[in-house]
Amino acid sequence: MDATTKKYLTSGKMNRTEFFLGVSAMLPLLLGVVPFGLVFGVLGISSGLTKTETILMSSIIFAGASQVVFAQLWAAGSAYIVIGSSVALINLRHVLYSTSVAQYLEKLNLKWRIILAYLLTDEAFAVSIRRFTAHGTSKPVHFFMLGAGLTLWLAWQISTIIGVIAGSTIPENWELAFAIPLTFIAIVVPLLRSIPTIVSALTSGLIAICGQSLPWNSWIIIAALGGILMGAFIEKWNHNK
Amino acid sequence: MIWFVMILIGFINFIFRISMFSGIPNIHLPLSLNRYVVYVPTSVLSAIIASSLISFNGQEVLYEAEKLVAASIAVIFAYLTKSVSATLVAGLITIWIM
Numbered sequence: 001m002d003a004t005t006k007k008y009l010t011s012g013k014m015n016r017t018e019f020f021l022g023v024s025a026m027l028p029l030l031l032g033v034v035p036f037g038l039v040f041g042v043l044g045i046s047s048g049l050t051k052t053e054t055i056l057m058s059s060i061i062f063a064g065a066s067q068v069v070f071a072q073l074w075a076a077g078s079a080y081i082v083i084g085s086s087v088a089l090i091n092l093r094h095v096l097y098s099t100s101v102a103q104y105l106e107k108l109n110l111k112w113r114i115i116l117a118y119l120l121t122d123e124a125f126a127v128s129i130r131r132f133t134a135h136g137t138s139k140p141v142h143f144f145m146l147g148a149g150l151t152l153w154l155a156w157q158i159s160t161i162i163g164v165i166a167g168s169t170i171p172e173n174w175e176l177a178f179a180i181p182l183t184f185i186a187i188v189v190p191l192l193r194s195i196p197t198i199v200s201a202l203t204s205g206l207i208a209i210c211g212q213s214l215p216w217n218s219w220i221i222i223a224a225l226g227g228i229l230m231g232a233f234i235e236k237w238n239h240n241k
Numbered sequence: 242m243i244w245f246v247m248i249l250i251g252f253i254n255f256i257f258r259i260s261m262f263s264g265i266p267n268i269h270l271p272l273s274l275n276r277y278v279v280y281v282p283t284s285v286l287s288a289i290i291a292s293s294l295i296s297f298n299g300q301e302v303l304y305e306a307e308k309l310v311a312a313s314i315a316v317i318f319a320y321l322t323k324s325v326s327a328t329l330v331a332g333l334i335t336i337w338i339m
Contacts, residue, residue, distance in 0.1 A: 113263070
């Protein structure tokens with residue numbers, strides 16, 4: 001076996017190892033993802049979206065919280081501009097993730113970068129960045145992210161489809177729509193680790209409650225911006241003290 | 242129309258995701274923006290949580306006590322377990338038995 005073939009074979013093996021390490025790193029996180037996907041599937045149907053719209057939204061938008069907000073605002077008959085800007089605001093955090101992973105991915109070819117960008121979610125970011133910072137230069141870590149990202153993608157699609165099927169059969173008194181705020185509570189509460197974040201969340205919540213009668217459901221944008229500005233303000237004020 | 246909005250949002254989301262490794266040189270997040278972005282997820286999601294529990298229409302505050310109790314229990318579970326499944330189950334069971 002000549003050196004090139006040997007190198008090719010070992011690197012193929014390394015790629016596979018990285019891929020499956022990514023898959024197994026993602027598995028425990030699916031415990032949180034699958035119920036969320038089910039909830040989205042159910043909610044999509046109860047919001048008046050068709051089965052096709054709900055299922056395809058999971059691959060077109062592929063971002064849990066945004067899809068839920070989209071479905072809720074759509075069902076409430078909100079203005080398109082409100083739906084679009086709310087969802088864009090929620091997704092803005094991906095720019096932060098993109099910044100963090102950029103140094104590890106920018107050398108890859110365009111095809112790889114497009115696929116990994118599409119698969120960049122909260123969970124894929126969380127598991128991949130740990131691998132990247134530990135082995136970013138010595139191992140083919142893009143295969144790790146591919147494994148993690150694809151696992152999440154598949155789980156998200158399957159749980160959406162199951163949710164859609166269940167959504168047309170689950171009785172209304174099961175209060176499954178209430179699963180949405182519950183899911184968000186599960187996401188938000190562990191993030192409230194500093195005074196500015198807590199104040200930011202409370203401010204936004206209060207504005208949302210008081211702004212319910214504002215036109216086009218614009219409360220969501222106003223509340224979010226209010227919370228963000230308040231958080232940044234408190235942080236700065238704390239810092240200057 | 243829904244397809245147009247959905248695809249547009251999907252596209253914007255993709256642009257956000259690839260933004261910093263798109264291959265277009267010299268795109269960097271302004272540091273000043275960084276300070277705000279950390280508050281985005283908690284702000285947006287808190288607004289949705291709050292609005293699904295309580296609303297104020299200018300005259301009266303509307304809420305369902307069962308939902309407030311269930312949400313409080315969910316907050317405790319989320320804090321203790323950090324698990325979506327545990328929080329969901331705790332909150333839903335509370336609302337079912339109340």
